[in-house]
Amino acid sequence: xxxxDAARLAAILEDRTADISAAWLDRVVAELQGRTTRAEAQRxxxxxxxxxxxxLKAGGERVDAPAFDALRGLLAELSAARAxxxxxxxxxxxxxxxxxxxxxxxxxxxDAADVADLTALLRLVDDLGxxxxxxxxxxxxxxxxxxxxxxxxxxxxxxxxxEGVVAVPLVGTLDSARTQVVMEKLLQTLVETGSExxxxxxxxxxxxxxxxxxxxLKTVVAxxxxxxxxxxxxxxxxxxQTIVALGIEFGDIRTKATLADALVAALRSNGAxxxxxxVLGV
Amino acid sequence: xxxxxxxxxxxxLLVSIQVDLSDQTALQxxxxxxxxxxxxxxxxxxxxxxxxxxxxSFIGRMLxxxxxxxxVLDATTVVVGMRPAVAITMVExxxxxxxxxxxxxxxxxxxxxxxxxSEAPEALLLGLAAAEPE
Numbered sequence: 001x002x003x004x005d006a007a008r009l010a011a012i013l014e015d016r017t018a019d020i021s022a023a024w025l026d027r028v029v030a031e032l033q034g035r036t037t038r039a040e041a042q043r044x045x046x047x048x049x050x051x052x053x054x055x056l057k058a059g060g061e062r063v064d065a066p067a068f069d070a071l072r073g074l075l076a077e078l079s080a081a082r083a084x085x086x087x088x089x090x091x092x093x094x095x096x097x098x099x100x101x102x103x104x105x106x107x108x109x110x111d112a113a114d115v116a117d118l119t120a121l122l123r124l125v126d127d128l129g130x131x132x133x134x135x136x137x138x139x140x141x142x143x144x145x146x147x148x149x150x151x152x153x154x155x156x157x158x159x160x161x162x163e164g165v166v167a168v169p170l171v172g173t174l175d176s177a178r179t180q181v182v183m184e185k186l187l188q189t190l191v192e193t194g195s196e197x198x199x200x201x202x203x204x205x206x207x208x209x210x211x212x213x214x215x216x217l218k219t220v221v222a223x224x225x226x227x228x229x230x231x232x233x234x235x236x237x238x239x240x241q242t243i244v245a246l247g248i249e250f251g252d253i254r255t256k257a258t259l260a261d262a263l264v265a266a267l268r269s270n271g272a273x274x275x276x277x278x279v280l281g282v
Numbered sequence: 283x284x285x286x287x288x289x290x291x292x293x294x295l296l297v298s299i300q301v302d303l304s305d306q307t308a309l310q311x312x313x314x315x316x317x318x319x320x321x322x323x324x325x326x327x328x329x330x331x332x333x334x335x336x337x338x339s340f341i342g343r344m345l346x347x348x349x350x351x352x353x354v355l356d357a358t359t360v361v362v363g364m365r366p367a368v369a370i371t372m373v374e375x376x377x378x379x380x381x382x383x384x385x386x387x388x389x390x391x392x393x394x395x396x397x398x399x400s401e402a403p404e405a406l407l408l409g410l411a412a413a414e415p416e
Contacts, residue, residue, distance in 0.1 A: 227386045227391070
């Protein structure tokens with residue numbers, strides 16, 4: 001598409017702005033019922049159209065041409081914003097694809113030369129739509145990885161229960177990555193607080209299979225190597241049944257039904273005289 | 283060749299490993315320890331590995347065999363001060379230091395080796411440590 005054509009396309013868009021925008025806007029508003037206001041959609045459209053016309057005037061032929069930098073930036077921003085607001089892919093892409101609706105409306109009345117130009121424009125819009133879609137997917141992926149990271153941090157607090165006793169309340173499924181984080185945090189806390197007892201509470205772990213058990217065992221052995229005793233607590237009846245059915249051996253690792261039991265046991269073996277527990281007469 | 287110093291604290295031998303050990307040094311330490319235990323009639327061996335950043339399978343086996351040797355000579359071995367990263371690596375390697383007792387730091391390890399007799403030097407040392415204002 002030579003520069004002259006691009007300029008002509010820009011001219012078509014400028015001449016028929018009113019017609020194109022009307023059909024475009026109608027389609028977008030119909031698709032995005034309730035999600036966005038007409039005024040907002042109109043403002044977005046005006047921005048896209050301006051950027052498109054500017055790009056064409058600058059001699060832009062393909063979507064990845066430097067002339068369309070501004071337009072691509074605008075679309076990427078728009079898609080990212082929509083991804084964050086929870087729009088569906090369809091709702092995001094329709095903002096661009098509906099421009100074709102406007103072009104069809106114009107095409108119906110034009111002569112043959114116009115039709116050829118419009119076909120070129122339609123192709124351009126298709127590419128823009130695909131670009132929008134890509135930006136949307138990229139934004140969604142970055143949101144997902146951010147959230148996964150946050151979840152990893154949030155879900156593994158190590159709390160000090162008593163002098164010399166720390167606990168990790170595990171919530172959610174255990175996988176290798178999480179076990180690694182839990183293990184590191186727990187061992188670090190053991191060193192920092194000088195605690196000789198650690199309690200791993202698995203009340204919030206939905207299921208224990210051989211792999212999860214393996215991860216738990218590793219953590220306990222690592223704590224032992226450092227000189228701390230580990231208790232696993234919060235084993236629900238169903239989980240106890242599964243553990244036995246699967247033939248998982250916890251060996252000489254101490255297990256307790258509840259966190260409270262584990263705490264009492266830890267305090268007892270800590271030598272109650274050295275802890276505040278003695279004061280309470282536990 | 284480097285040698286690791288072995289300090290005698292009452293009836294306990296204290297070995298503080300502050301640098302990464304070469305295999306040769308590790309073997310030398312094992313021999314020296316066996317000799318010192320018989321010489322001094324020590325009842326406990328405290329190995330502080332807080333300075334070790336890497337514990338490979340060789341060092342792991344050395345610790346286990348030191349524990350075995352001490353047991354034969356009627357002394358208890360306690361390994362203290364293992365770093366979290368080292369503990370994780372050892373678990374991943376499948377080394378669990380069977381037969382070796384562990385403690386978080388030298389003080390806790392010393393308490394573990396404390397003889398019943400309250401007149402023993404360790405008891406006095408711990409008494410001093412406890413009396414010190416924090």
